[in-house]
Amino acid sequence: MNQPGRTTLRPADPQPINRHTMDTEPETNKRKPHGRTKWLTKVIVASLFLWLAVAYLAAPWAWELYIRRHPDLDDQPRITRTSDGHPGDPLNVELIGSEAQLQQIMKAADWYSAAALGLKSDLKIAADTVLSRPDDAAPVSSLYLFGRKEDLAFEQPVGDNPRHRHHVRLWKTDEVNPEGRPKWLGSAVYDKRVGLSHTTGQITHVTAADIDAERDYLFQCLEQTGQLAEHSIEPNFHQQHDGYNGGGDPWHTDGSLYIGVIRATEP
Template sequence: MEDESEITLPRRRTRVKRVVRLLAIFVLVWFLAAYLIVPFAWDRYAEHHPAFDASPRITETGDHHPGDPLNVGLIGSKEQIENIFKSAEWYPAASLGLKSDLEIAADSVLSRPDDEAPVSSLYLFGRKEDLAFEQPVGDNPRHRHHVRLWKLDRESKTGREEWIGSAVYDERVGLSRTTGEITHVTAPDVDVERDYLFECLEKTGELASHSIDYGFHTHLEGRNGGGDPWHTDGNLFIGVIAEDVP
């Protein structure tokens, strides 16, 4: 008589192979949907719905979702911007891609610190951010402070470069509610991050002045490209970097 264990073993192997096959199919379907099909669908949607375009007060994702609201402005050269963030202990952030998506997911699971964890690209004036900085919180890239900055095509009244940007706090790593891609889930109160950024910049002693453009936003709430809600008091904080700062 054939041993029952000899019959059970092939069946178990067959079940394992079936599970592995199904898992591989699931991962493939998720990848195609999150990184190819859904972004393409949003591109087509945006082409036929001009009213969906981001306003000048809000950034835009690469597949034409409204992005994060603009809430900070700085006046100074690129070198001065980089120097004041270095003094404030904020670090340059890398660009996001599939490889870095997986790396940051692994770093989050394993609680590995990363001072240069990537940020996804957002767009303003038809181009992605010119500069991006971040400040890690603890030893895990799941949560961090970060800001993206774009150089304006005009100069201040004193002939200096002007920058505008969006400061937002990342609460955790998760899946985008709109595409399913791996991304950071952001905190809804963007004013808290705006205030914290300027607190850090003020402490460097390199800001000559700090003013507020009250009522910069007329729409005080919305959702960003990942589907995360945000709300604001509508004010834009503006910092002028001291001219004697290198």
């Protein structure tokens, strides 16, 4: 019964609960981070494919076209070439002896034959680089002289990581010394780290600019074996004393070619 002067409030009718809304709103909120992750993944994958296309297809093609339009860049027989026409590393050493004698003196100097390029060796050096594991036979990229890639390649690891190492590539020439022993021209360069090529964006070793230091170090190792019969220097082998290699890394030299005659061994 209502009392005079009082107002009785009736409870409001209960509103039906929309269970569908309660269930779906949290799910929508949960989907948002997943959607952002999916979008970010697509961006990363697209960027990766774009980099691969530019670094390994477009840039090498553009440089090859540039070389064709500037044939004067090919008139550098004392500098190696990359497979797509970039100037490579300068020649700075010459060794005289048979291939067997060359293999023998390099082994005695604690320089190891580099493995051939291939999927297995490429994956191995990638894993060794990431995990900081030594690799005495890590492959070297191919450079070209006389229209062909190096005939022999040797390296000496530094520390426990193939990011940095001593290495030399050698090409057998058609010339022989008075005793009929072949002459090998080579390029000795030090890899100081792994990085991106300045010209193509490809993953590669970054080389030290002072190529004379690596030339001198190689001959120091060879002389310590006792198997080097003669050591001479040809000055002014290079008229150009500085430049950039195929990866865009700078180099400089005094222009001299170091020549070593391997001691003849008894048959």
